Amino acid sequence: MADVAERAGVSASTVSRTLRGLTTVSPEVRARVEQAARELDFAVSRQAASLVTGRTGTVAVLVPTLNAWFMGSALSSLAPVLRAAGMELTVYVIPDLAERTSFFDRLPARRNADALLVFSFDLTEEETDRLDSLGMPVIYVSQHVDGRPSVYVDDVAGALHGTRHLLNLGHRRIAFIKTVGASGFSFSSNERLLGYQQALAEAGVPLDDDLVAALPVGDQRALTEALGRLLSLREPPTAVFAEQDEVAVAVIRALRRTRIEVPEQVSVLGFDDQPVADLFDLSTIAQSPSDIGHEAGRLALKLIDDSEPDHTQHIVLPTHLIPRATTAPLHAGEWEGDGGSPRA
């Protein structure tokens, strides 16, 4: 910066003021400085700047993985929001318990970011408390944490609408497949199960624990077993609501492999509306991770600027049903429904 100052024939302060866009610089001086800076390919060192401002110009995100549709979409739309505000994005990927422990132990984000966005983790209260000690706004994304700012979709309503859709099609025996994350990571499972149960209750359909399965996403064997359990019930389900599209697709493939037709004999409904849902013509509950990312970014910027950190913000985004080809009226199929005609 001294070089630029010398070249422009001004003091370092003036260069600083110019480069930060302060208005208290005369046009001609500004021009000289900008030219000098350009000629020298000068860029301000965030390091040095933040040393004195106390702000790092960086937003950190904590994610379980980057290798997932949700994270990819959310971060892809979070990034431009930050960029537009001149902020950098640094990413902490915490794929397993060991890394998780180490992260919460050392809190490397401390002093190295102005805000932290925590994605999709099912945190213990201890961990949340620990994050409170970070000395920066912490925003919880895709999860509701009481008393802390969060951005998430209304999972209960989503699952409620999905289940209603199946009920409206005449289904009464509706299975629900929960996803249990590996090593303590969880998604919005519980909320979605709640929505499912709520819909059944309001329709007067009795809950049946046998219809609820929980399995790790991507575990083919567990899925097959769970499906086997469902199909061998005295009253097997005529519809399956999977809490994630990926699982729904696996269900479809497994059923078709057994020559059980979807949706003629069993309807299948997913949740997410990932690209794969379209490829499989999967009916599903759509959520928009890019909206989530966008909102989370805006909220982060706001909280960074806010001097009043008291008013806890909750941003709840909507979901909506995308009816495609894997859900159909009960009687359209030939499976034995309540009153339908049995089949060989």
Place this chain on the structure above:
Amino acid sequence: MADVAERAGVSASTVSRTLRGLTTVSPEVRARVEQAARELDFAVSRQAASLVTGRTGTVAVLVPTLNAWFMGSALSSLAPVLRAAGMELTVYVIPDLAERTSFFDRLPARRNADALLVFSFDLTEEETDRLDSLGMPVIYVSQHVDGRPSVYVDDVAGALHGTRHLLNLGHRRIAFIKTVGASGFSFSSNERLLGYQQALAEAGVPLDDDLVAALPVGDQRALTEALGRLLSLREPPTAVFAEQDEVAVAVIRALRRTRIEVPEQVSVLGFDDQPVADLFDLSTIAQSPSDIGHEAGRLALKLIDDSEPDHTQHIVLPTHLIPRATTAPLHAGEWEGDGGSPRA
């Protein structure tokens, strides 16, 4: 840090030495300092440290998007490599031309990272030159750039093997579907086309431009049109080699919609081995983005430490054919092949 020093009853220098793991600290003092640091939840400010060391402790990556299988996998495996070395990961997402221009204009990474990893961009020579001026190692990932360190898979060999596989199955009319990225971003298209052509040449099969189509990924309409062109050729292809799994899957869906059986009538081969390939039982050429990410990370760390930046490193990773259910011998189908029996 002064607080820690006071609490441990030592000087700031000693705290610094301890926290950086230097050996020149007596065990007892080390213990005192570590305890004090822990009690005060102290974390070193990278900002202040880098001001004097000249190193930021950060690796930057430049990606066109995060919303893609390749990036997600690569970054998910890059991250732990950096973490293990105590480095942070900052991400620049450049989704469009405007952001691209602005990035190369301002080069925000300057002075704010110790190395830059450039993913999957088809850079102009001007841009590459500009990056050279960054004053840090720049590593090109998933692309070969002459004279600069890069990490990529052998696309030529991959496409060569894929095409050979189809040739070995008896196919002679093999279409190739290239992908053209939006707004100047390109993937390894050209290399793959080259491998395809090479395989045909070595088998003595004449090249036919009519069999090569180029379309933007995700453009349903363009795909349908391209397919229409292929299917209305005097000698239509009996196999389609798509340069990306996503396109291959779209091809399969389009063909089946028209009641053209895959692979009985037309074989389809992809490239990548994304999860969706497995879901569609797609034969494909596998590449491993996680290996790429891993190697890129290691290379970055190495170049950061190296004082000798002369020996340009190129890391070329292998691909391999994953034969699944969408490629089959020519005569297994009923389409009119060269000598096959025509069908109604």
Place this chain on the structure above:
DNA sequence: ATGAAAGCGCTAACAG
């Protein structure tokens, strides 16, 4: 093995 002192590059008062 430890401490004292200097200074990394910048911004924030404060003068003028």
Place this chain on the structure above:
DNA sequence: CTGTTAGCGCTTTCAT
């Protein structure tokens, strides 16, 4: 509107 001065929190000589 611009320059001067004093640090921000750390690492690094250089002593001891």
